[in-house]
Each structure stands twice: as C-alpha cells, then as structure tokens.
Amino acid sequence: MKCSKCDKEAITFIRYNGTWLCREHFMNFVEKRVKKEVRKQPFPRGVIAVALSGGKDSIVATYLMHKITEKDASREVHAITVDEGIDGYRDKTIKIAEKFCNEYGIPHHIISFKEEYGFTLDDISKVRRELAECTYCGVFRRQCINKVAESIGAKAIAMGHNLDDVAQTILMNFVRSDVERMARMAPHRKVQPGLIPRILPLRSIPEKEATLYAYLMGFEISEDECPYAVRAMRGIYRDFIMDLEKNHPGSRHSILKSFLELEDCIRSKYPPAQLKACGICGQPTSEQVCMACQLREKIMERIK
Ligand code: SF4
Ligand SMILES: [Zn+2]
Numbered sequence: 001m002k003c004s005k006c007d008k009e010a011i012t013f014i015r016y017n018g019t020w021l022c023r024e025h026f027m028n029f030v031e032k033r034v035k036k037e038v039r040k041q042p043f044p045r046g047v048i049a050v051a052l053s054g055g056k057d058s059i060v061a062t063y064l065m066h067k068i069t070e071k072d073a074s075r076e077v078h079a080i081t082v083d084e085g086i087d088g089y090r091d092k093t094i095k096i097a098e099k100f101c102n103e104y105g106i107p108h109h110i111i112s113f114k115e116e117y118g119f120t121l122d123d124i125s126k127v128r129r130e131l132a133e134c135t136y137c138g139v140f141r142r143q144c145i146n147k148v149a150e151s152i153g154a155k156a157i158a159m160g161h162n163l164d165d166v167a168q169t170i171l172m173n174f175v176r177s178d179v180e181r182m183a184r185m186a187p188h189r190k191v192q193p194g195l196i197p198r199i200l201p202l203r204s205i206p207e208k209e210a211t212l213y214a215y216l217m218g219f220e221i222s223e224d225e226c227p228y229a230v231r232a233m234r235g236i237y238r239d240f241i242m243d244l245e246k247n248h249p250g251s252r253h254s255i256l257k258s259f260l261e262l263e264d265c266i267r268s269k270y271p272p273a274q275l276k277a278c279g280i281c282g283q284p285t286s287e288q289v290c291m292a293c294q295l296r297e298k299i300m301e302r303i304k
C-alpha cells in the first residue's frame with residue numbers, strides 16, 4: 001500500500017481516520033498531535049519534569065518533551081524515575097531509563113520507596129490486606145514524583161499516559177460515578193501550593209501508535225509487565241475499550257472529546273480542595289495527614 005500523503009510505501013494504517021502512512025508521515029502525525037496537546041495544556045517556562053518509568057510511553061513522552069524543548073532556552077526537561085522495589089521487574093526498566101537519559105543528555109533523578117518510606121512494594125505485597133498493590137504504589141509514587149519535582153524546582157510534571165489510558169480512566173470514573181475524581185484528572189490548570197501540576201502530552205496518541213513510534217525510533221523498551229498488574233481493575237476497562245475501538249474506530253477519541261466538552265462544568269462543580277501541608281511529612285494534602293503517611297503507618301505496624 002502507498003502512503004496517503006506521498007509516494008512512499010505505507011507502514012501503517014490509521015483505522016480511525018482511514019489513512020495509510022509511510023514512516024516519515026506517521027512520525028510527523030504523532031509529533032504534530034503531541035505539540036498540539038502541549039500547546040493546549042499548561043506549559044510553563046522553567047524545568048519540566050517527566051515521569052520516566054522506562055516503559056515505552058514514558059520513553060516516548062520524555063523523548064518528545066526533550067525534542068519540543070531542545071531549542072527552547074526557557075525550558076529544560078528533567079526525568080524522574082521511581083524505584084518502587086519490584087524485584088526482577090523495576091531494576092530492568094531503571095537501567096533502560098538511565099541509558100536513555102545518558103544518550104540524550106537529560107538530567108535524571110531516581111527516588112526509591114525503600115529510602116523514602118523504609119519498605120519496598122514487594123514488602124507491602126507480603127503484608128497488604130484489602131487494598132491491592134497498585135493502590136499503595138499509586139499513592140507513594142505520586143508523592144515521590146511530586147517531592148523530586150519540587151526539589152528541582154519543576155513547574156510541571158509530564159506523565160506518559162496515552163489515549164487508551166485516559167479513555168480508561170474517564171470511563172472507569174463514570175462507571176464508578178466518581179465525578180469528583182474526574183474533576184481532578186490532569187492536565188491541571190490551577191497551581192496549588194506544594195503540588196506541581198501534571199500535564200499529559202500523549203493524551204491523544206493511541207497506545208499502538210506510541211509503541212510503533214518507539215519501535216521506529218529504535219528505543220530500547222522492556223516488554224515485561226509488572227507482576228502486580230494482573231490484580232488491576234483497569235484490565236477490565238482496557239479489554240472493553242479495545243473491543244469497542246475494534247468495532248467502532250474512533251471510540252477512544254470520542255470518550256476523550258465528551259470529557260473535554262464536560263470538563264469546565266465538572267471542574268467548576270468540584271473545584272480543587274484547599275490544600276495544606278501534611279502534619280507528618282509536609283506534602284500537600286486536603287486532610288491533616290496525607291494518604292501516603294496514613295498508608296505508611298499501617299504498613300509499618302504490620303512489618304514490625
Ligand atoms: S501495575 Fe500497579 S504495582 Fe505495578 S507499577 Fe503499576 S501501579 Fe505499581
Ligand atoms: Zn508519506
């Protein structure tokens with residue numbers, strides 16, 4: 001098949017807009033939409049931190065943020081990697097992240113659960129009861145990233161979430177009737193004291209396209225999946241959305257579009273809570289003690 005935009009051989013078919021694209025036009029197609037997203041979202045001057053796990057999405061997000069800001073003297077991209085302590089899995093992706101940052105000259109910061117909280121996610125897994133590993137992981141990781149971002153003076157944190165992730169989150173919140181959580185989804189337009197706003201440069205890029213982009217760029221990527229991922233509720237939504245997209249191409253974009261139409265209403269109904277410093281760790285929270293400190297206390301009691 002020929003590319004729909006030039007005479008070269010196509011390497012992929014974009015089902016939701018019916019075009020065949022060659023390597024060059026596919027790469028342009030991805031880069032153009034990421035630039036457009038970045039323009040639409042808050043993109044402050046100064047240090048932009050990217051949460052780099054070492055997985056394909058975060059590698060693509062870090063690379064594209066680096067590429068977009070390369071000639072921009074007013075912005076500098078740093079990468080933050082969290083070592084949750086997942087034996088046999090995270091060690092590998094951290095090495096990939098390190099190598100990647102070295103290659104592109106991106107300052108890289110690594111923070112670990114063990115050093116921050118005194119235990120690894122593997123330790124949590126042994127003593128956890130009702131809550132899944134992902135719940136602990138999400139709370140601690142978010143806080144770790146925020147702490148490092150704050151310490152390097154970052155003005156925004158770019159996350160690697162792609163269109164599939166965002167569509168899953170929107171749908172999940174709808175099904176659970178958790179509109180308030182939907183109102184707190186990134187990109188964050190309001191700057192809260194102590195909480196670095198998050199942005200989503202890959203928000204309109206489907207997962208398959210991020211994977212193909214990473215492959216075409218020759219990035220080293222780990223195919224491994226986190227051993228705790230199987231317990232994640234998200235899997236149900238992933239399967240459902242993949243099925244929906246297969247039968248109705250463009251569904252993921254429509255889910256995002258519907259959210260964007262409602263965004264202002266939702267955010268004005270649920271404005272961000274007034275944040276204060278956690279009485280224990282000083283990180284921003286709407287309660288007296290932040291969720292990370294509450295969970296940490298429970299785990300410490302069980303580990304003793
Ligand atoms: S799958 Fe769950 S436990 Fe594993 S890294 Fe992701 S959030 Fe953490
Ligand atoms: Zn072409």
Ligand SMILES: [Zn+2]
Binds near residue numbers: 278279283293
């Ligand atoms: Zn705290």
